[in-house]
Amino acid sequence: MNKTILCVGAGIFQYYAIKKAKESGLRVFAIDKDEHAPGIALCDNFMPVSTKDIDAAIKAAKSLNKIHKINGVMTCGTDVSYTVAHIAKALNLPGIPPETALKATNKGIMREALKKGRVTVPEFSIINNLKDAISAAKKLKYPLVIKPVDNMGARGVRKLSCDKDLIVAWDEAFKYSTCKNIIIEKFVDGHEISLETIVENGKVHLVTIADRIIASSPYFIERGHTIPSIRPVNELKAAFQMAIKGIKALNITRGPVKFDMKLSSHGPIIGEMTARSSGGFHSQLTEPLATGMSSIKAVIDLALGFPLDISDITPKFLHAAAERSIYPKPGVVTSIKGVEKARAMKNIAGIFLNVREGDTLFPLKSNIGKAGHVVGFGNTRKEAIKTTLNAVKAIHIKTAEK
Numbered sequence: 001m002n003k004t005i006l007c008v009g010a011g012i013f014q015y016y017a018i019k020k021a022k023e024s025g026l027r028v029f030a031i032d033k034d035e036h037a038p039g040i041a042l043c044d045n046f047m048p049v050s051t052k053d054i055d056a057a058i059k060a061a062k063s064l065n066k067i068h069k070i071n072g073v074m075t076c077g078t079d080v081s082y083t084v085a086h087i088a089k090a091l092n093l094p095g096i097p098p099e100t101a102l103k104a105t106n107k108g109i110m111r112e113a114l115k116k117g118r119v120t121v122p123e124f125s126i127i128n129n130l131k132d133a134i135s136a137a138k139k140l141k142y143p144l145v146i147k148p149v150d151n152m153g154a155r156g157v158r159k160l161s162c163d164k165d166l167i168v169a170w171d172e173a174f175k176y177s178t179c180k181n182i183i184i185e186k187f188v189d190g191h192e193i194s195l196e197t198i199v200e201n202g203k204v205h206l207v208t209i210a211d212r213i214i215a216s217s218p219y220f221i222e223r224g225h226t227i228p229s230i231r232p233v234n235e236l237k238a239a240f241q242m243a244i245k246g247i248k249a250l251n252i253t254r255g256p257v258k259f260d261m262k263l264s265s266h267g268p269i270i271g272e273m274t275a276r277s278s279g280g281f282h283s284q285l286t287e288p289l290a291t292g293m294s295s296i297k298a299v300i301d302l303a304l305g306f307p308l309d310i311s312d313i314t315p316k317f318l319h320a321a322a323e324r325s326i327y328p329k330p331g332v333v334t335s336i337k338g339v340e341k342a343r344a345m346k347n348i349a350g351i352f353l354n355v356r357e358g359d360t361l362f363p364l365k366s367n368i369g370k371a372g373h374v375v376g377f378g379n380t381r382k383e384a385i386k387t388t389l390n391a392v393k394a395i396h397i398k399t400a401e402k
């Protein structure tokens, strides 16, 4: 065990990165505000610090660095690349500058940077009060989308069709913004994909493209994703070219970059881009299950300053995998049945439940608060989806009105 990596976050998505790092023979340190985070048990050292508190995170990294010299810092599946970049700068580790990470985190700064780099973005306006929002909406014209510039998981994001919607949505969006800046932008219609890349010395490598199922308008709730995408090759190639443009516009030269993209009738449009690997069990499970690749291993190598091992992101096979969420009726959970049966089903790779009997499930307005997720795989897309949905069906979560 010669090298040490610090993982920012030890939650379920970072658990897979921590596990991969341990399997690679690394010493692993982590920080997370949750002292019961699942990744902690695998770590060699841990400090209970919020991944969003940059000063505290740097301080923790410096004290862990005294215990054992840290050679790299990373995250996986959560929007803390700004913290990662600050730690990398403070400890002189490989990575991207904090200013670049901020462009890939704050949706307002991102939209400005993309526009400056001549990347087509939906017309947008950044505002901090409802009065200005109403004037901006008048100029932009409905349908629009409102979102806080600095959150994730579709918190506070909503489609708007009229001023009345905007007035109702404003407080929710505002509540979810720490810096109190809100974007309203033109609604873009089209199929949504999640596109994952790895960048080394400015060269962009495509990892995977997943189809996303988004439902529950006016909210944008992800019901699941599937690899590979069902869209025609020419559309996917155009999406990758758009990703390269976005990466150049933000000047990201190293590490993972993950996109939410809309395949609109005018071509691909970047919804958002983040300088970290995907969450939602995409880089963690569906990617390795469908392709045999491990982009997480590539991210670890790059964080440590090693060259990219291209075999990590070269498909070993072209199968399929799907993730679907579980969303029972809102209410108090009175019984949960069928989980073990579902878990034992053929080609089911994971069942993740977020609820227990007695918990309350609220109507979903974002990706937070789902009852659980199922991940399955198969030789074909159809097979993977069928297997996953069968397992979802086998799980019975009963709820009663509160």
Ligand SMILES: Nc1ncnc2c1ncn2[C@@H]1O[C@H](COP(=O)(O)OP(=O)(O)O)[C@@H](O)[C@H]1O
Pocket (backbone or CB within 6 Å): 122, 145, 147, 151, 152, 153, 154, 155, 157, 185, 186, 187, 188, 189, 192, 214, 220, 260, 271, 272
């Ligand atoms: N301009 C838009 N047009 C259509 N849908 C959008 C737009 N902006 C966001 N969405 C939808 O809202 C979801 C969440 O928005 P996003 O910008 O990705 O924020 P988050 O960081 O919370 O994921 C997207 O996955 C997409 O389905």
Ligand SMILES: [Mg+2]
Pocket (backbone or CB within 6 Å): 153, 154, 260, 272
């Ligand atoms: Mg998103």
